[in-house]
Amino acid sequence: MGVTVLVGTQWGDEGKGKITDLITGEYDVVCRYQGGANAGHTVIANGHRFGLHQVPSGVMYEGVVPVIGNGCIVDPQILVEELDMLAREGIPTDLLKISGNAHLVMPYHKDLDGANERRLGKNLIGTTRRGVGPTYADKASRLGLRVQDLQDEKVFREKLETALAEKNPILELVYGLPTYTVDQITELYRPYAKRLQPYIVESSRYLNDAIDAGKSVLFEGAQATMLDIDHGTYPFVTSSNCTAGGAITGSGVGPVAIDRVLGIAKAYLTRVGSGPFLTELPQGDPIGEMLCEVGHEYGVTTGRKRRCGWYDAVVVNYAARVNGLTDLAITKLDVLGCLDEIKICVAYEADGVRYETVPEHQSIFYRAKPVYMTVPGWKCDISGCRSFFELPREAKDYIDLIEQLSGVRVSLVAVGPDRDETIDRHWR
Ligand code: IMP
Numbered sequence: 001m002g003v004t005v006l007v008g009t010q011w012g013d014e015g016k017g018k019i020t021d022l023i024t025g026e027y028d029v030v031c032r033y034q035g036g037a038n039a040g041h042t043v044i045a046n047g048h049r050f051g052l053h054q055v056p057s058g059v060m061y062e063g064v065v066p067v068i069g070n071g072c073i074v075d076p077q078i079l080v081e082e083l084d085m086l087a088r089e090g091i092p093t094d095l096l097k098i099s100g101n102a103h104l105v106m107p108y109h110k111d112l113d114g115a116n117e118r119r120l121g122k123n124l125i126g127t128t129r130r131g132v133g134p135t136y137a138d139k140a141s142r143l144g145l146r147v148q149d150l151q152d153e154k155v156f157r158e159k160l161e162t163a164l165a166e167k168n169p170i171l172e173l174v175y176g177l178p179t180y181t182v183d184q185i186t187e188l189y190r191p192y193a194k195r196l197q198p199y200i201v202e203s204s205r206y207l208n209d210a211i212d213a214g215k216s217v218l219f220e221g222a223q224a225t226m227l228d229i230d231h232g233t234y235p236f237v238t239s240s241n242c243t244a245g246g247a248i249t250g251s252g253v254g255p256v257a258i259d260r261v262l263g264i265a266k267a268y269l270t271r272v273g274s275g276p277f278l279t280e281l282p283q284g285d286p287i288g289e290m291l292c293e294v295g296h297e298y299g300v301t302t303g304r305k306r307r308c309g310w311y312d313a314v315v316v317n318y319a320a321r322v323n324g325l326t327d328l329a330i331t332k333l334d335v336l337g338c339l340d341e342i343k344i345c346v347a348y349e350a351d352g353v354r355y356e357t358v359p360e361h362q363s364i365f366y367r368a369k370p371v372y373m374t375v376p377g378w379k380c381d382i383s384g385c386r387s388f389f390e391l392p393r394e395a396k397d398y399i400d401l402i403e404q405l406s407g408v409r410v411s412l413v414a415v416g417p418d419r420d421e422t423i424d425r426h427w428r
Contacts, residue, residue: 001026001216002259005247008224009263009319011271013299013306015331015414016264017041020057020220022412022419023427028215029065030058031207032222033250034240036073036105036135038128039222040300045089051300053130054079056220059086059093065210067203069219070101071240071250073135074147075110076192083195098196099203100148106160107188108167108180109134115175125236126273128301136229136239138163147200150193157182204252211257219247225263225319233365236275244323262427263325263408265316267333267398270297270306276362278370279309279345287339295335310372312345313405318358320408327427329412330402333395334421339377342398345370346405375401383416388425391415 004027008014020041024030032039037053043060052059054075058066068074079098086093109131116133117124127133138144143163149156160182168179211217223242226232231243240246244261248254268291271277281288288308291297297306319325336342348355348368359365378392385391388399391413403410411426 001218003211003217003219003253003257004260004262005219005221005244005258005323006262006264007221007242007244007319007323007325009265009316009323009325009328010224010269010312011226011277012224013270013272013297014224014264014266016221017057018331018414018417018419019262019264019329019412020218021060022422024058024064024218025061026216027058027064027218029067029207029210029217030056030220031067031069031203031217031251032056032072032220033069034071034242034246035222035238036132037075037078037130038132038238038301042300045091048089050085052082053301055082055086055093055096058218058220059091059096065095065097067207068096068098068102069203069207069251070099071246072099073103073105073132073139074098075105075130076150076189076196080192080195096199097201097203097206098147098199100146100151100200101203102147103135103139103144104147104149105131105135106145106163107185108164108171109138111171111177112167112175115171115177119175124274126275130301133239147196150189150196151200153186153190153193156189156193157186160185207251207253211253217253219251221246225322226315228322231322233275233362236273260326261323262327262329262411263316263319263323264329264331265319265402266311266331267336268295268311269309269315270295272299272302272304272306276366277307277309278348278365278368279312279343280307281309290338291335294338295332310343310345310370311402312370313402314345314348314356314358316402316406317356320406321357325406325408327411328402328406328408329414329427330399330410331414333399333413334381334383334415336377336398337381338379340379341374342377343372343374344398344401344405346373347371373401383421385415386420386423388413388423391423
């Protein structure tokens with residue numbers, strides 16, 4: 001399978017987990033390259049359903065090596081809890097590798113994430129409050145602690161002291177929150193350091209050696225293109241590069257190693273948190289409610305109800321460009337099965353100008369209106385279809401239209417939540 005990057009093309013929750021689950025077993029190594037415990041992936045083991053946030057989903061597949069790359073951030077408390085949970089379920093985790101260069105989420109990052117959101121009031125980002133923004137901010141400010149610092153308590157304490165000299169006054173004087181001592185956090189993190197020690201590696205070297213040895217690698221993106229800090233709807237984004245370029249910097253593997261970039265797009269559109277969403281259906285709209293209920297559109301990490309709307313081809317076309325997509329997987333096509341007709345946004349219009357790509361200026365993006373094409377629905381259950389030719393004509397036309405508007409071939413189509421409820425057109 002070579003080296004593949006898997007990315008979300010919309011605002012996250014495209015069903016990346018389902019596609020990852022479908023293809024992971026074909027890879028030797030699965031590496032997460034950005035984000036932290038803000039991502040959520042539901043897995044089912046021994047009849048139990050649970051969410052994984054830090055451990056890459058590759059852990060669920062025997063023989064697959066899960067890697068947490070240097071571009072990720074690690075909340076050791078959540079990671080250790082997940083490792084304990086996997087151990088209780090009898091799922092081995094001994095192959096896991098964690099980059100020593102990944103940054104650590106500290107207790108004050110979580111406090112500051114919540115405090116920032118409260119300060120923003122109605123302008124809040126709607127973060128997952130997992131400390132993501134403050135951790136990446138400290139990484140950029142060179143005030144962060146890294147996973148490798150867990151291996152040397154002296155260095156850990158020194159760096160922590162420097163960080164607390166800035167954090168404590170902010171916590172206390174700006175937000176009126178409790179402060180921390182070096183001893184307090186060192187005590188808290190010491191057991192995590194001991195527990196995580198066996199997993200810490202130089203992951204760039206590990207990955208490059210694996211590729212040189214002919215192993216296949218799947219880079220698993222979290223969040224999505226429109227939540228990317230550079231290419232998304234800033235400031236309503238996460239704090240890392242979710243796009244395919246992030247797989248390079250977030251892993252230490254060179255760009256020519258990448259063979260394919262698979263974009264995941266939901267057959268309609270959802271978003272959690274704040275920020276523009278041009279094709280959003282208004283609260284209470286019966287079609288929006290239907291998409292939410294039939295599509296189970298509630299967040300894995302926060303349980304929040306997702307905002308729902310029509311498929312936006314402008315966004316996916318943009319994602320094709322900024323990620324260099326070679327293939328698309330369309331998910332949840334079955335959810336549209338009860339609609340008489342389906343709208344698809346083919347362009348935007350603002351101030352009399354038509355935009356077929358995401359307008360560069362945020363103000364235009366905010367006031368633009370979607371231009372819709374209306375196509376007939378198929379009005380039937382398609383979850384039993386296993387080949388493209390079995391799909392009703394209207395569903396095939398819908399996929400063809402998506403392909404035409406994105407300029408990327410649709411290689412996979414998901415028609416239900418189970419692994420086998422998928423149509424493979426060109427992937428394998
Ligand atoms: P943060 O990543 O927690 O800082 O949140 C920033 C924005 O990204 C918010 O709008 C979140 O709702 C969104 N976000 C973060 N992680 C995910 C995800 O896994 N799926 C969808 N949205 C996410």
